[in-house]
Amino acid sequence: xxxxxxxxxxxxxxxxxxxxxxxxxxxxxxxxxxxxxxxxxxxxxxxxxxxxxxxxxxxxxxxxxxxxxxxxxxxxxxxxxxxxxxxxxxxxxxxxxxxxxxxxxxxxxxxxxxxxxxxxxxxxxxxxxxxxxxxxxxxxxxxxxxxxxxxxxxxxxxxxxxxxxxxxxxxxxxxxxxxxxxxxxxxxxxxxxxxxxxxxxxxxxxxxxxxxxxxxxxxxxxxxxxxxxxxxxxxxxxxxxxxxxxxxxxxxxxxxxxxxxxxxxxxxxxxxxxxxxxxxxxxxxxxxxxxxxxxxxxxxxxxxxxxxxxxxxxxxxxxxxxxxxxxxxxxxxxxxxxxxx
Numbered sequence: 001x002x003x004x005x006x007x008x009x010x011x012x013x014x015x016x017x018x019x020x021x022x023x024x025x026x027x028x029x030x031x032x033x034x035x036x037x038x039x040x041x042x043x044x045x046x047x048x049x050x051x052x053x054x055x056x057x058x059x060x061x062x063x064x065x066x067x068x069x070x071x072x073x074x075x076x077x078x079x080x081x082x083x084x085x086x087x088x089x090x091x092x093x094x095x096x097x098x099x100x101x102x103x104x105x106x107x108x109x110x111x112x113x114x115x116x117x118x119x120x121x122x123x124x125x126x127x128x129x130x131x132x133x134x135x136x137x138x139x140x141x142x143x144x145x146x147x148x149x150x151x152x153x154x155x156x157x158x159x160x161x162x163x164x165x166x167x168x169x170x171x172x173x174x175x176x177x178x179x180x181x182x183x184x185x186x187x188x189x190x191x192x193x194x195x196x197x198x199x200x201x202x203x204x205x206x207x208x209x210x211x212x213x214x215x216x217x218x219x220x221x222x223x224x225x226x227x228x229x230x231x232x233x234x235x236x237x238x239x240x241x242x243x244x245x246x247x248x249x250x251x252x253x254x255x256x257x258x259x260x261x262x263x264x265x266x267x268x269x270x271x272x273x274x275x276x277x278x279x280x281x282x283x284x285x286x287x288x289x290x291x292x293x294x295x296x297x298x299x300x301x302x303x304x305x306x307x308x309x310x311x312x313x314x315x316x317x318x319x320x321x322x323x324x325x326x327x328x329x330x331x332x333x334x335x336x337x338x339x340x341x
Contacts, residue, residue, distance in 0.1 A: 003061035004193065007136035011194075011232055011255060011276045013312035019303050019338045022062030022138065022278065022315045023287075023331065024257075027088060028322040029054040036085040041067040044119045048126035055131060058331055062194075062315065063131065065124050065187075066140035067116065069198060072179050073143070073151040075115035076106060097152040097172060106175050109182035117183060121190050128191030139192035141184035141225075144199035144235070145173035145217040148180065155201055162205060162213055173217045181224040188229035194255065195231060197221075200238040207243050215247050222252035234278060238320055245270040260286070260319035264302055268309035276313035277306070281334065288323040292333035299337035 001009065007020045029050040030040035039046045047067065055063050068089045070080045079093045097103060111117040124139055131137065143151065149172045150158040161169050184195045202214035222233050234255035235248055242262050249256065249271045258267055258279035267277055281287055286298055299316060306314045316338060322331070 002134045003059075004132075004134055004136045007061050007315060008193070010315055011313055013273065013276075019306075020061040020136075020315050021317065021335050021338055022060055022064070022136065023318045023334065024064055024283070024321045025054055025058075025060070026064055026066045026068075026321045027324050028326060031324045032057055037088055038082060038085040041089055042116070042119070044122035045126065047119070047123040048130075051123075051127050052130055055135060057328070058335055060135075060335060062136040062138055063127065064138045064140065064196075065120070065127055065192070066142075066196075067120060069143060069147075070151060071116050071120060071142045072148055072176075072183060075109070075111075075117050075183075076148075076152060076176070076179055078152055091151060091154075095152060095154040095157060097149075098157075100168065100171070103172050103175060109179045111182050111186040117186070121186055124187060124190045124192065132191050132193075136193045137191060138194045138196050138234075139187040139190075140196045140198075141180055141187055142197065143176075143180065144197045144202065144214070145176040145180065145221060146202040146205075146214040147199045148176040149173050150201045152176070158201070159204065162209060166213055169213060170217070177217060177221045177224065180221055181228075184225045184233075185228045188225075188231050193231055194234060195225060195229075196234045196236060196255075196257065198236045198238070200236070203237040203239055203241050203244060207247065210244055211247050215251060218251040218253075226252070232276070234276075236320075242266060242270070249275050255313075255315075257317075258319060262319075264305045265309055268306060268311040273310075273312055276315070277311065278315045278317050280319040281317065283318040283320050283322055283326070287318055287330050287334065288326045290330060292327075292329045295330045295333040296337045299334055303338065 010016050033050040033053040074080045078096045080089045081092045232254035235253035236257035240261035255276040260282035
């Protein structure tokens with residue numbers, strides 16, 4: 001079995017010769033290739049080359065195609081930028097959405113022309129042409145509707161609106177879902193083997209508000225995506241999302257990406273065997289700041305925990321994106337821990 005088949009089989013809960021690996025390597029790849037973050041996030045060929053250089057150096061079973069969390073917000077019309085060549089893009093200037101009239105002004109999605117959508121699709125096509133036969137490719141469709149609404153309004157504003165005017169947030173999320181669905185479908189058509197989206201700001205709502213506002217939007221979006229493609233869909237919420245795990249399992253996502261603050265044993269229990277788990281090593285305290293020996297030990301413990309829970313669907317990964325300063329020796333230790341247990 002090649003890497004792609006191992007990951008696909010693991011996600012389906014089938015027998016695999018070893019635990020597959022898929023660290024969330026995004027900006028880390030730019031460092032491996034020697035490119036600035038600005039080059040990585042604004043140039044399709046350099047983004048793709050960064051992923052390919054990373055793969056050639058470390059040989060994980062899965063690679064990630066992502067620039068930052070502002071691709072869809074930019075496509076919708078938000079101003080994005082960075083203060084220096086080595087900082088990731090973020091929102092700049094006034095929020096795009098401040099009133100209901102602003103929602104009405106949003107155009108329909110067009111992945112062929114808007115923002116960096118064409119750049120990302122070209123980068124994915126390049127990665128797929130080089131690796132797609134043998135390596136599992138995860139493409140990020142960026143943000144689930146609540147998180148994308150937060151990018152367009154400002155996080156503080158959307159949290160206030162979630163309390164004071166939920167219908168306003170719901171209306172904005174519906175337009176955000178149009179963009180997320182269009183982008184996800186285009187990524188799947190370009191060769192993605194899994195579609196990953198984040199909804200970390202939704203985790204700040206707490207279980208009750210999350211279930212009333214963000215979860216229904218996640219469910220509707222995932223259902224839309226699955227109408228046009230049969231590749232797995234994943235859901236990522238940063239931090240300790242333990243209290244949200246039953247609701248995340250109800251989202252319709254095939255894969256739940258776990259941050260390091262979540263207990264793997266508890267996640268196996270709460271999510272159940274039908275949901276695949278992707279995670280969940282500490283990207284900073286362990287992978288960026290620990291020793292290779294500590295990394296190898298943590299990897300063996302994670303695998304043992306999942307096996308003890310008899311959870312059949314698991315990919316060993318960092319709990320969130322790798323820091324650019326992650327020592328190569330630590331990533332070697334992580335990947336080597338399953339190749340040479």
